[in-house]
Amino acid sequence: MRYCGWVVRKVQVGRVLILEVSTSSSVRLSVLVFKPERDRDxxxxxxxxxxxxxxxxEGFPAEEQKSKRGIEYVVEKLEIYAKPLEPLPVDTAGKTPVLLDTRLKYRWLLARKPEERAIVRIRSGIIKAAREYFEANGFTEIHTxxxxxxGAEGGATLFKVQYFENxxxxxxxxxxxxxxxxxxxxxxxxxxxxxxxEKFNTPRHLNESWGIDAEQGFISSVEDVMKTLEELVAYIVNYVSKNYREELEELGIQPLQLTTPFKRLKFTEVVDLLRSEGVDVRENEDLSDYAERKLGEIMSEKKHYLYFIVGFPWSSTAFYYMREEDGIYTRKFDLDFKGLEIASGGQREHRYEKxxxxxxxxxLNPENYSFYLEAFKYGMPPHGGFGLGIERLLMKILNLENIREAVLFVRDRTRLIP
RNA sequence: GCCGCCGUAGUAUAGCCCGGUUUAGUAUGCGGGCCUGUCGAGCCCGUGACCCGGGUUCAAAUCCCGGCGGCGGCGCCA
Known part of the structure; x- marks a missing residue:
């Protein structure tokens, strides 16, 4: 078996030389031991x-596994491909601390470290699991x-680009x-x-982030959509727990096993619950970050790490959510994971006139949405969907403190490089 | 948009409040030496830094002003 990677640590004790090599085949390090008499070549x-x-x-696992840091190999063949021109700017062996800012600058290099590599691999696993789930459940992958x-949606502000004359x-x-x-x-x-x-600078916002979006038609209620979302999230989390044990271990994370259904809370219930805890909440607005975190604490005590909040007031939602008969509430929901909104969605208004x-x-001016509205003229079935934030999900699965840790190359308020 | 905190070697930090006692300390890295497999190895020697500009002062890493950069809180947002 041939392994390729980078030396992250070199130790000499007496006449024994030890190289720790980070290979992409595993988050565990390969420990190469050389003795002068045995490895003369x-x-x-x-x-x-x-x-x-x-x-x-090329080599084989050593009979004597003395290293506590990785799998030991006796080397039979060694090929050197490139040597560093200068000492590395950051420590890939994990001994010297590094600030987030520096970490983000050198993420591509630090990914030689097991912990950083583990984050990247688990992110990859989330995507893989999501595709598996959707493909097994009759969804078609699209690109828009x-x-x-x-005027796509209102809400968040948009980045302007010059598109020829427009x-x-x-x-x-x-x-x-x-x-x-x-x-x-x-x-x-x-x-x-x-x-x-948006010009935010917080541990949970990015200016370029990734989402897993889904939309499904012919639904009988918003429950159908929530069911898809909770099954998807449970599938992803359980998939990661099962297939990324080494990575989770490397990050010190206990694998989580999720079962569905997740707890559902009505928005009005949430308002009452938070008020009873002394949190100031407005009944016609979205929850503040503080209120969301507080709710997360309350729910975590009851072992509900993931839970839906359903039925947001119309005054706080986008135009496309279906309103209830009362005209006050909608079929919009959020999915929160330990006090952080990781997804939102709902049933949409599919009736043209409405x-x-x-x-x-x-x-809003309907004329600006004519390309969209036209799709509702020729037999648009009842439908709904959601958008799930990948970084936020990853952040919560791995207990990351800052969402920036969940992306390799960060785009935030001031970061455009690398 | 508003507000707060921070900016010292490659990396991470001490010193800053209370200016002089600092040839700016420590750890790690890096270079050299020692050590019969270390695992945050160890021991010895060496190397290297006060974000930029202006001001106050006999004297500024330390105080003041501006800029740039980082982190966070509120708002907005996923």
Whole structure:
């Protein structure tokens, strides 16, 4: 077996040389042990190898596994591919601390460390699990445009781009497009970037983030959509727990086993609950971050780590959510994970006239949405869907303190490089 | 948009409040030496830093102003 990777640590004790190599085949380090009498052929070469060297080796696991840091190999063949020109700017052996800022600058290099590598691999696992779930459940993967015309959704502010002679924007959500496709597909999903031009600087916001979006038609109620979302999230989390044990262990995370259904809370119940705890909540607005976190604490005490909040007031939602008969509440829901909103969705308004009315009610001009509205003229079934934030989900699964840790190359208020 | 805190070697930090006692300390890295497999190895020697500009002062890493950069809180947002 041939393994390739980078030397993250080199130790010499007496005449024994030890190289710890980070390979992409595992988050566990490979420990290469060289003794002068046994490894005459490579000994001189290895003595010359610096931390950071890219190499491949062939060998077999040693009988005596003395190392506590990885799997020991007896090397039979060694190929050196590249040596570092300078000492590495950050410690890939995990001994010297590194600040988040520096960590983000050198993420591509630090990913040689087991912990950083583990985060990247688990993120990859989330995507893999999501695809598996959707493909097994009759969803078709779609791709909608990321360069869009104005007025996609209201809400978050958009990044402007010059599109030849027209102004255009980076898509903040595939919302309108995935809905339009319910005119021809029963179930669709998309794994996509979201671009949001909000000037936030918080541990839970990014200006470029990724989402898992789904939309399904022919539903009988918003429950159908919530069921898809909870099954998806449970599938992802359980998949990661099962298939990424080493990675989770490396990060010191206890694998989580989720069962469905998740707890459902009505928005009005949440308001009452929080008020009884002395939290100031407005009944016609979305919950504040503080209120969300507080609710997370209350729910965690009852062992409900994931829970839905259903029935947000119309005054706090986007125009496309279906309103209840009372006109006050909607079929919009959020899915929170330990006090953080990781997904939101709901049943949409599929009736053309009602949708036009809703746009007007929100002070939007239906003419600007004619491309979207037209999709509701020719047999649009009742439908709903959701958007699930990948970084937020990853953050919560891994107990990351800052959402920036969940992305390799961060785009936030001030970071455009690397 | 409003507000707060921070900015010292490659990395991470002490010193800053109370200016001079600092050739700016420590750890780690890096270079060299020692050590019969270390595992945050150890021991010895060496290396290297006060974000930028202006001001106050006999004297500024330390105080003041501005800029740039980082982190966070509120708002907004997923």
């Amino acid at each position: 490579f000994y001189a070469t290895v003595r010359d190898v610096d931390v950071g060297t890219a190499l491949c080796f 445009p990321k360069i869009v015309a104005a 102004d255009a924007y980076l898509s903040q959500s595939p919302q309108l497009y995935k809905q339009m496709l319910i005119a021809s597909f029963e179930k669709v999903y998309e794994i996509t970037p979201y671009f949001r031009a 949708l036009v009315e809703a746009l007007k009610d929100k002070g």
